[in-house]
Amino acid sequence: MSGPVPRAFVSRFHSKSKDSSEALATAAKLPEAEPVPPVTPRQRITVQDILDRRTKAGRLVAPTAAACDADMFKAPSVGKPKAKIWDHNHLSAEAIVREPCKLKAAARFLKTPGIISLGGGLPCPEYFPFSSISMKVPTPSDFHESAPTETVTINKYDASLGNTDAEYDLSIGLNYAQAHGSAQMMRFVTEHTELVHSPPYADWKTCLTVGSTGALEQTLRMLCDRDRNDAILTEEFSFSTALETAGPLGMKVVGIKMDEQGLLPESMDEILSSWNPAERGGSRKPHVLYTVPSGQNPTGATQSEQRRREVYAVAQKHDVFIVEDEPYYFLQMQDSGKPAPRNVDEFLDRLVPSLLSMDVDGRVLRMDSFSKCVVPGSRLGWITASAQVVERYIRHAEVANQGPSGFSQVILHKLLDETWGHEGYLKWLMNLSMEYTQRRDTLLAACEKFLPKEVASWSSPKAGMFFWVNLNHELHPHASTKGILDVEEEIFNSCIKRGALVARGSWFRAEQDKPPTGLFFRATFAAATPENMTEAIRRFGEAIKESYGL
Template identity: 60%
Template sequence: MSAPPTTGRYSATLQAIKDRRAAAGPLKAGVAAYSESDFFKAPLQQQTGKPMAKRWDLVDHLSTESKHRKPCTLKQAAKHLKNPGMISLGGGLPSSEYFPFSELSMRVNMPEEFTESGPSTTPSIGKHDMAFGKDYDLSVALNYTQATGSYQMMRWITEHTELLYNPPYADWGCSQTTGSTAALEMALRMFCEGARKDTVVTEEFSFATAIETIGPLGVATVGSAVDGEGLVPEALDHLLSTWDEAARGSRKPHVLYTVPSGQNPTGATQSAQRRKAVYAVCQKHDVFILEDEPYYFLQMPAYQPPAVRAAQPEASAAAPWNLDAFLSSLVPTYVSIDVDGRVMRMDSFSKVLAPGSRMGWITASAQIIERFVRHSEVCSQGPSGFSQAALFSLLDTTWGHETYLQWLQHVQHEYTRRRNVLLDACEAHLPKDVVSWVPPSAGMFLWMRLAHDKHPEIGARSIESIEEEIFNNCIEGGVLAARGSWFRAESNKPLEALFFRATYAAASEENMVKAVERLGAAIRKSFKL
C-alpha cells in the first residue's frame, strides 16, 4: 500500500463533480437517448494540454471486421427523439404502458457497517418518476437503449472514471458493457483475426475463460513469463524482440491481455513501477493493452502471521474512512498512465457488487470506443435495463460516489480477513516441504507451487499425471481446487511445473480451514508423506 496522500486531489475532483451536477440540474434524457463521456467530463477537457490519442486505423491493428462495422441505422435515428415535439413513427420502441412493472424497490445496506443487520434504506424507482423531476425511471430503463447504455448511468461511469483514473490524454471515453467477458470477446474481434495469423500475449498462466475465448476465434495465445509481481517486462521485451514469424507461423503479437491486480490465477499484483515498465515495452513494440481489472479494488496490505496480528490488533482494524487516503493507496491503473490511448480498461461490478448484474464498462480512446459501440449495437445492444435501474438506484440515487468508495474499502477489508484465514490454514495444514506460495496482495486467489521434483514417482510419471492424481484425491476427500494446467496460455506445451489454485472468495471461514486440511491430505497421499 502507498503512503498517505499529501494533497486532496480526489476530494477536489469529487467536489467539482458535485458542483457540475448542481449547475446542470435534473437530467432530461428519455428513451434511447444518445450519450457519450464528453457530455459529462470536466469542462474544457479538450483544452487542458493533454495530447490526443494515437490513431489505430493508421496501423494494421484493427481487424477487417472492425473496420467494416457501420453505425446501426435505427439507433442513429433515435437521436432525433430529443427534439421538442417529435412524434415517433420510426423505431419499434414499445410503449411503457405495456410494461407490467410499475415500481422496483430494494433494501440497501448503508455505512458504516454495510451489513444486513445494520443501517439500511429502501430506494425505489417507478415507471413515471421523470415526470416528477427524477433523473431516471422504468419507462426509460426498461425500453431499448443506445449500445453505450443509458444516459443516466453513462454520467455516473464517466464521473467515476474521471475521479479515479483521469486518463492523461484528452479524447478518452467510456461505454457500458454486459460484463468483462463479453467486452473481451468484442475487443478480440476488433483487434484480432485468424486469417492474419494473429497472436495475443498473456501471462504464462492466465484467466481460463479468456484463453477459451481467444482460441475459437482462430487466434493463438502465447504466454510471457511472470514473477511475484506479475508480467516480467524484460521477458516480454525479449519475446517480442525475438519473434520469428516464419518459425512460429504467426504475426508478431500486437495485443497484450493482462489482469494486473490480483491476477487470476497467480494472485500477483503489478506494482506501479512494473506497470510503467510493461507499458514502455508495449510502446516500443506498438502493442495494444487489454487491461482486465475485476480485482482492482481488492488490493490488500501485506499478509502477517497470526502472532504478529495478535500483537498489533490495530493493524487489522478497518482504517477510518478518508477518500484521498483510500484512493491514493491503490496502485495506478494502466489507463491512468496511458499517454498514447493504447489501453482499453475493462471495469466490472462482478467482484465488488454482484456478478449477476452482468454490467461493467470500458475506458479507451474515442476511436476505440466508437468501434466498440459499432460491435455492441448488433451484439449485446447494451446492458440489461433492470440492472441499470437497480445500479443507478444504488450508486447514484442512494450511495453516490463517496459511499460507493466506502463500500469498496469495506469489501477490501473483508477480503483481507478472508485471505488471512486461508493463509493461516495453509501455514497450519499444508506440507510446506513440498508446497510453497506467495501471499497475494490483491484479488481472490492463492497460487500454490508443488515441488514435483520431490514426488517419489517423478521419473516414471509426467507432471500431468501427478496433477490429475492430486486433483482426484481432492475430489475424493471433499475439496475442489483448480488445477494449474487449466490456466496455461499454451496448452499444447507439456507442463513444466505443478500448481494448484485456491480461492478465499466463496467458502465460509470455517469451511476454508476444513478445505485446506483436505487439500493437505490429498497432497500428502500423492507424495507419500
C-alpha cells in the same frame, strides 16, 4: 526493475526451467516509458468537484433511447494530448467496415421538440408489467449484512413525467436503449473513472458493457484477425475463459513468464524482439497484450506501479495495444499490521495506479466490472479507451447485444448514484477490500497449518480472491515415472474424494500445446465460510501428503 529477477521469484512459477531463468538473467535493459506525472491528491478530481459540476449542469434529462457521450460528463481536458490513431495494423477488417446502426442513429431525432415518432420500434411503457421495484439496501455508514437497511423504490414514471427530481425510471430503463448504455449510468461510470484514474490524455471515453467476458470477446474481434494470423500476449498462466475466448477466434496465445508481481516485462520484450513468424507457425508479431494486473487470475499476482510502468514502456517500444482487465482492482488488500484507510481519499491513494492512469498514448483499453464489487448477476461493466476505439466498440455492440440489461442499469443507478453516491460507493469498496483481507488471512493461516512446506510453497496475494500453490514435482517419489499432469490429476481426484475442490493449474496454461513448467493449484477465498475454508485446505493438505508419501 534494475538487475536480474531474483531466482526465488521465478522458481515459484518455474520449478525446473533453466532456459527461462537464463533468458531473464541476460535480458536487455528495458526502455523508459514517457514520463507521466503522478496524480497527487491535490490534482485528483474529487467527489466534491463532481457534485459541483452536477449542480452547475442541472437535472439530467435523458429520456428513452437517449444518445449520450462521455464528453458530456467529463471535466475539460486542458493541456492533455490526444490519443494515437490506431490504424489498420491494429484494427481488424471486421472492425474497420462496421457502419453505424441506422435505427440507433435515428433515435437522436427523438429530442426534437414536438416530434411524434412513428419511426422506431419502441414498445409503449404502459404495457410494461412493472409499476415499481422496491429493494432494501445498506447505508454507507454500515455495510454489515445484519445492519439496518433502507428501502428504496423505483417507479415507472418517476423521471419521465417530471413529477420528482428522479433522473431515471422504469419506463426509460426497461425500454430499448443505445448500445453504449443509458446516459444515467454512463455519467456515473465516467465520473468514477475520472475520480480513480484521471486518464492523462484528452479524448478518452467510456461505454457500458454486458460484463468483461463479453467485452473481451468483442475487443479481441475488434483488434485481431484470423486472416492475419494474429497472436496475442498474456501471462503464462491466464484466466481460462479468456483463453477459451481467444482460441475459437483463431488467435494463437503466447504466454509471458511471471514472478510474484505478475508478467515479466523482460520476457515480453524478449518475445517481441526475437519474434520470427516462421518459428511461430506463421503468426505475425503480436500487437495485443491481455493482462490482469491486480490479483491476477489464477496466480493472485499484483503488478507494482514500477512493474506497470515497465510493461507500458515495452508496449510503447513494440507498438502493442494493452487490454487491461481489472475486475479485482478494488480488492487490493492491506499490508499486515497497517491500519485501515481512514477515508476514501486515503483508500484511493493506497491503490496501485492503473495502466489507464499511465496511458499517454491511448493504447490501453481498460475493462471494469460490477461483478466482483457489487453483484456478478448484473452482467454490467464498462470499458475506457480512446474515442476511436470506443466508437468502434459501440458499432459492434449495436449489432451484437444492443447494450446491457435495463433492469441492471436502473437498479444499480438507484443504488450507486441516487442512494450511495460516489463517496458511498467508494466506502463500500473500501469495506470490501478489508473483508477480503480478512478472508485471505484466514486462508493463509490454514495453509501455514495444514500444507506440507517441504513440497509446497506460496506467497500472500496482495489483491483479488485467488491463492496459487506451487508443488515441487521433483520431490515427488514417483517423479521419474509420473509426469506433472499425472501427479496433478492424482491430487485433484484425491481432493474430490475428500470433499474439497481446488482448481488444477494446468487449466490456466496460456500455451496448452507446450509441456507444463510446474505443478500448481488455485484456491479461492471468495465465498466459503472461514471454517469451511480451513477444512478444505486441511483436506487439500492430506491429498498432497498422500501423493507425496509424507
